[in-house]
Amino acid sequence: MRKCTLTIMLAATFSLPTLALADNDSQQQEIEALKAQNKLIMERLDATAEMLESSSTGRTTDAAHNHSVAAGDSLRDRTFGNHGSKGAxxxxxxxxxxxxxxxxxxxxxxxxxxxxxxxxxxxxxxxxxxxxxxxxxxxxxxxxxxxxxxxxxxxxxxxxxxxxxxxxxxxxxxxxxxxxxxxxxxxxxxxxxxxxxxxxxxxxxxxxxxxxxxxxxxxxxxxxxxxxxxxxxxxxxxxxxxxxxxxxxxxxxxxxxxxxxxxxxxxxxxxxxxxxxxxxxxxxxxxxxxxxxxxxxxxxxxxxxxxxxxxxxxxxxxxxxxxxxxxxxxxxxxxxxxxxxxxxxxxxxxxxxxxxxxxxxxxxxxxxxxxxxxxxxxxxxxxxxxxxxxxxxxxxxxxxxxxxxxxxxxxxxxxx
Amino acid sequence: MKKYTPLLSLLIFVSCIANTSAKGVYQSQAAFLNQAFAGDIPKVSLIWLTGDIRKTTTQILQHKPSRLRIRYWARATRSAWVLEEIGKERPITIGIVINEGRIEHLRVLAFRESRGDEVRHDFFTRQFSQAKLKPDLQLSNNIDGISGATLSVRALDKLARLALYLDQQRQSKN
The missing domain is CATH 2.40.160.10 (Porin)
Structure with a gap:
């Protein structure tokens, strides 16, 4: 019985680092997956915000980010429901x-x-x-x-x-x-x-x-x-x-x-x-x-x-x-x-x-x-x-x- | 001669509108940012108008902002903002550079209103120089208005205060 216990202890001692490595890999994979998921959520959030802002201000994001024009971040919208053919x-x-x-x-x-x-x-x-x-x-x-x-x-x-x-x-x-x-x-x-x-x-x-x-x-x-x-x-x-x-x-x-x-x-x-x-x-x-x-x-x-x-x-x-x-x-x-x-x-x-x-x-x-x-x-x-x-x-x-x-x-x- | 006056007026008017061209863009956003950062424009950042920031933004503008995020460009203590607010009917675009919590430079980039464009002149925008935000969210500098341009003056005042406030939030976040 003593021999058996000793064998088990020795086996456990030598396999611990392997198990720890496996846990680290698993955690790392989980972190990476969460990061990817977070990135996707942020991208979707940005896309939603852009859609809401462009429908509210009648201006597309591309135009708002085009440095060649003087377009700023509009803070007030008076085009009620984008009336008219161009929402103007x-x-x-x-x-x-x-x-x-x-x-x-x-x-x-x-x-x-x-x-x-x-x-x-x-x-x-x-x-x-x-x-x-x-x-x-x-x-x-x-x-x-x-x-x-x-x-x-x-x-x-x-x-x-x-x-x-x-x-x-x-x-x-x-x-x-x-x-x-x-x-x-x-x-x-x-x-x-x-x-x-x-x-x-x-x-x-x-x-x-x-x-x-x-x-x-x-x-x-x-x-x-x-x-x-x-x-x-x-x-x-x-x-x-x-x-x-x-x-x-x-x-x-x-x-x-x-x-x-x-x-x-x-x-x-x-x-x-x-x-x-x-x-x-x-x-x-x-x-x-x-x-x-x-x-x-x-x-x-x-x-x-x-x-x-x-x-x-x-x-x-x-x-x-x-x-x-x-x-x-x-x-x-x-x-x-x-x-x-x-x-x-x-x-x-x-x-x-x-x-x-x-x-x-x-x-x-x-x-x-x-x-x-x-x-x-x-x-x-x-x-x-x-x-x-x-x-x-x-x-x-x-x-x-x-x-x-x-x-x-x-x-x-x-x-x- | 008198009976030809309407015809003459019409001819002058038609000849004028035949040469119609866009007005009101005094500086592009790119030129403004290039000037602000000496040609080395930092990557654009975003500040979300949520929670208390949204509440304070609403307080400054006296209306709810129509955006969820505001773009800015920043390096160390310096930040640049390109914002738009409607005076009476059309948006006025303003570029604001802030350094160490004070307005370093304010410029009207585009003016689209029918009246009130006097606010674009240097004699007016100079009043904002070195202004900082007081605890009551007002500017430390007194801004003398322009008769007939009340709503445009008000729009510039609001955007200057908002840029200063958002710069504070940006700094505290960092």
Whole structure:
């Protein structure tokens, strides 16, 4: 028995290294198999990620990894389900609702206490190629469009913009269609989170009649590294002979008379961060489109400055119309002028306060006082960078016998 | 003369679009990387946007990222990132070089938006130079905006902060 035990022990002792080697080989094989499996899983994971990313961004991985183009890792996708033949259709929008609680100082005048979903806008764009694209905005104003027996209603559905844009070179593009007239600060950039005040300022309402769109063609471009320009030839205003106020002359490119076109040129200087200085000039060949023999050509001159230093911003604008003809001169509307100055301070990226002093007059040369003044003070709160809550207090000083609204305004707005 | 104005405008417009050419690509990705690494471009790496990295990326962008991974090129303390973000409607491509946690160079490689391309100018992008990421995920440098280019400015600011954050994650992973 002892001999047998000894034999077994000796056999076990000599066979141990062989067994250990066999175990090592087996473990190594297992590790290699796991490595291969892991590599396969990682490859499949990468392939899945690539497929998801390319379907989300509409761009193939090959293009994204091609160093010869300037393609980066896209972090936002606005092509909803890759609409359009090339998945290049985008949508967006903005909107704002206002609550006005304004007392009327005019004797016998009505106060203004109302809530109004003032604007609801949907954007839609499509990129036909990297050089040709389409852009549009469809607007519903005052929420409800209701047909009435006398044709009067409170709302409006309008195509605010609808143009084709052609890139001509790195510094120039041409547009054709319904374009926003390149003048002032608000006419082209008026998404609610981008400006202070519940209501748009009245200078860019009654002197520069925002949102001011016309049908025509334009060139936009840059030169000398710090200048941008816009040149546009477009349909003109058709104001009435009652008071010759310019705001009433917008035709909205709806079967608009085009007997007498207008041309606009604007130049901006953007030479240092935070500062924009610009001016625009517009010539209307006949501001009544020949409907009033007592009126004729008109021109608009405007200048603006925006200055932002750290948390401080200043926006200021001046605009002035000159109308020819005896008709406008007879009511003092041959000159129509306005200006505003708006300093603001942004305490945090989410909260800022502003004040604005403005004056406008659509009958500067009238024998009587026709000048309006308004002072506003208030704040914007952005709970998200694309969502804004607004509050302001307004105080007006108006010509005798006109509505004089003082009080508070509240608003909410968004863009996406 | 007046009655010929529309015709003249149309002729000028047509002659302009007849010569249509692509705009907006100011530097290719290859040229940017060559410049960043003096011609010796490191192998591309990937950082996955998962877990806390995804949460913080969403916080910086103010929207969920549409990608699962971000590419970068790195050697030692230096990294380069080519990122895209939409300002209003079309993507803006930006190249960012980071060294030791600070922006060494930021350049707009391609701009496709209709407005706001002033952000591509050196006078604007210089503001990002040497910026680092503060604990509140904001840039240490103040960036003065450009009126009319608000959304483009915002896109650049976000991508600069994101590149700095991802560089921190890359460094901590190593």
């Amino acid at each position: 259709t985008t949508i967006g929008g903005y909107g704002e609702m206002h609550y006005n609680n304004l007392g009327n100082k005019k004797i016998g005048g009505s106060d203004k206490k109302e809530i109004d979903f003032h604007r609801f806008i949907l954007f839609m764009g499509h990129e036909f190629s990297d050089k040709i694209r389409f852009w549009s905005e469809l607007e519903v104003e005052h929420a409800v469009i209701q047909d009435t027996p006398n044709g009067a209603n409170g709302g409006e559905v309008a195509v605010e913009q609808a143009f084709l844009e052609f890139d001509l070179n790195a510094d120039m593009a041409a547009r054709a269609g319904i374009i926003l007239v390149p003048v002032g600060l608000l006419n082209e950039t008026h998404e609610p989170p981008t400006f202070y005040g519940v209501e748009r300022n009245n200078v860019e309402k009654y002197i520069i009649p925002t949102t001011w769109r016309e049908g025509g063609v334009s060139l936009t471009g840059r030169f000398a590294n710090s200048f941008s320009y816009d040149l546009a030839v477009h349909s003109g205003l058709q104001i009435s002979g009652n008071n010759y106020a310019v705001r009433g002359g917008r035709q909205g490119v709806s079967n608009a008379p085009a007997n007498n076109l207008a041309a606009t040129v604007r130049v901006n200087w953007i030479g240092v961060p935070g500062l924009v200085v610009g001016a625009a000039f517009q010539q209307q060949t006949n501001i009544t489109q020949g409907m009033d023999a007592n009126a004729g050509a008109a021109n608009l001159v405007s200048a603006h400055v925006v200055w932002q230093i750290s948390q401080f911003s200043l926006r200021s604008l001046y605009a002035s119309w000159n109308l020819s003809g005896n008709g406008p001169a007879a009511v003092g509307a041959d000159k129509q002028t306005g200006w505003y100055v708006e300093p603001s301070w942004k305490f945090t990226p989410k909260f800022g306060v502003f004040a604005r002093s403005s004056q406008w007059d659509n009958q500067v040369n009238s024998a009587t006082n026709t000048q309006y003044k308004q002072f506003d003070v208030g704040f914007n709160y952005w709970p998200h960078e694309d969502v804004v809550l607004k509050f302001d207090y307004q105080n007006q000083s108006v010509p005798n016998g006109k509505n004089e609204f003082d009080g508070i305004n509240l608003g909410v707005g968004y863009q996406f």
